[in-house]
Amino acid sequence: MSDLIYYFSGSGNSLKVAKEISKEINGNLIRILKKADEISFNENINSLGLIFPVYHATFGESGIPHIVEDFISKLKNINSVYIYAVCTHSGFPGTTIENLSRLISKRHGTLSVGYYIKMSIPYSTLDKIKHLLFKEELKTNQLFEKKMNKLQEDLNKKIKVIVDDILKRKKAKLETTGRIFNILYTPLYILSKSMAKSYYKKLSNKNFNNFSKLTLYADNSFKTNQKCNGCGICVKVCPVDNISLMNSKPVWHNNCENCFACYQWCPSNALEGEIVQFQRKYHFDDITVKDMIRK
Numbered sequence: 001m002s003d004l005i006y007y008f009s010g011s012g013n014s015l016k017v018a019k020e021i022s023k024e025i026n027g028n029l030i031r032i033l034k035k036a037d038e039i040s041f042n043e044n045i046n047s048l049g050l051i052f053p054v055y056h057a058t059f060g061e062s063g064i065p066h067i068v069e070d071f072i073s074k075l076k077n078i079n080s081v082y083i084y085a086v087c088t089h090s091g092f093p094g095t096t097i098e099n100l101s102r103l104i105s106k107r108h109g110t111l112s113v114g115y116y117i118k119m120s121i122p123y124s125t126l127d128k129i130k131h132l133l134f135k136e137e138l139k140t141n142q143l144f145e146k147k148m149n150k151l152q153e154d155l156n157k158k159i160k161v162i163v164d165d166i167l168k169r170k171k172a173k174l175e176t177t178g179r180i181f182n183i184l185y186t187p188l189y190i191l192s193k194s195m196a197k198s199y200y201k202k203l204s205n206k207n208f209n210n211f212s213k214l215t216l217y218a219d220n221s222f223k224t225n226q227k228c229n230g231c232g233i234c235v236k237v238c239p240v241d242n243i244s245l246m247n248s249k250p251v252w253h254n255n256c257e258n259c260f261a262c263y264q265w266c267p268s269n270a271l272e273g274e275i276v277q278f279q280r281k282y283h284f285d286d287i288t289v290k291d292m293i294r295k
């Protein structure tokens, strides 16, 4: 009998969570990659974990990355499998878990438990403002280290609760940001969605009305600087095989998940562009580029 843990991760946070859970339940870690064929489960599967980041819930989207949605649409024979999910986020997960639960129901399965883990990197507010306004580098000082230790402590506590629940096969525990919060936030979702659409039209250089479709073309805004040495790591870490090298320089092919793995894991800081300029490069020490390379 096996415990399968499917994960998707761009900057490594969700992989960190997946690894921690896998250690505790002795699960098999499997990276979700595009173009999965139909995935059928048999009676030898004990449990199925889904671990991934929340994307674009702030803009009133489902919060589920395209690649994860695609993966779920391929699941078959999951009606008797114990399914749990963990979504990492940076503060606004919206209704991602409810949406995930609905998707799984459509495949005749049940999401038994679903959790959010906030994993935003704790730079100081002042540093973030300076970074945003003056493009100053984000610093990792003593206070940062202290906050990072706290993040790790909170993470350990949450993982313990999650693992306990999984081992007890707990049911009907889906975390939510709360109905009231979501109702109050609705006008902001509407406003931010329309702002995000204009922004993504600019990034993608496309005029689609569908936000989700626009995000696929956001890679039109990526470019490399003179530090690019053609090492090809960006090609290897892209989960959807959306990059190739041409004349030793990356070329993007408009099927982008916006995961920023190419930016995050470029060893030469050679990747630039409007969409990544405010992204903070940070990953947990025990997650390395080797973990992120597509096998």
Ligand SMILES: Cc1cc2nc3c(=O)[nH]c(=O)nc-3n(C[C@H](O)[C@H](O)[C@H](O)COP(=O)(O)O)c2cc1C
Binding pocket: 008, 009, 010, 011, 012, 013, 014, 015, 052, 053, 054, 055, 056, 057, 058, 059, 088, 089, 090, 091, 092, 093, 094, 119, 120, 257, 258, 259, 260
């Ligand atoms: C394209 C994109 C969209 C995101 N949208 C949201 C969001 O709507 N709400 C939120 O709380 N976090 C959002 N985040 C933050 C990620 O969910 C968070 O950083 C997550 O831990 C990243 O996981 P990973 O390191 O496994 O890729 C977004 C991140 C990216 C890259």
Ligand code: SF4
Binding pocket: 224, 227, 228, 229, 230, 231, 232, 233, 234, 235, 248, 249, 250, 265, 266, 267, 268, 269, 270, 271
């Ligand atoms: S990983 Fe960075 S340096 Fe290597 S090819 Fe890609 S952009 Fe260039």
Ligand code: SF4
Binding pocket: 010, 219, 237, 238, 239, 240, 241, 242, 243, 252, 255, 256, 257, 258, 259, 260, 261, 262, 263
């Ligand atoms: S091109 Fe970069 S941001 Fe887009 S899916 Fe690939 S790795 Fe992620």
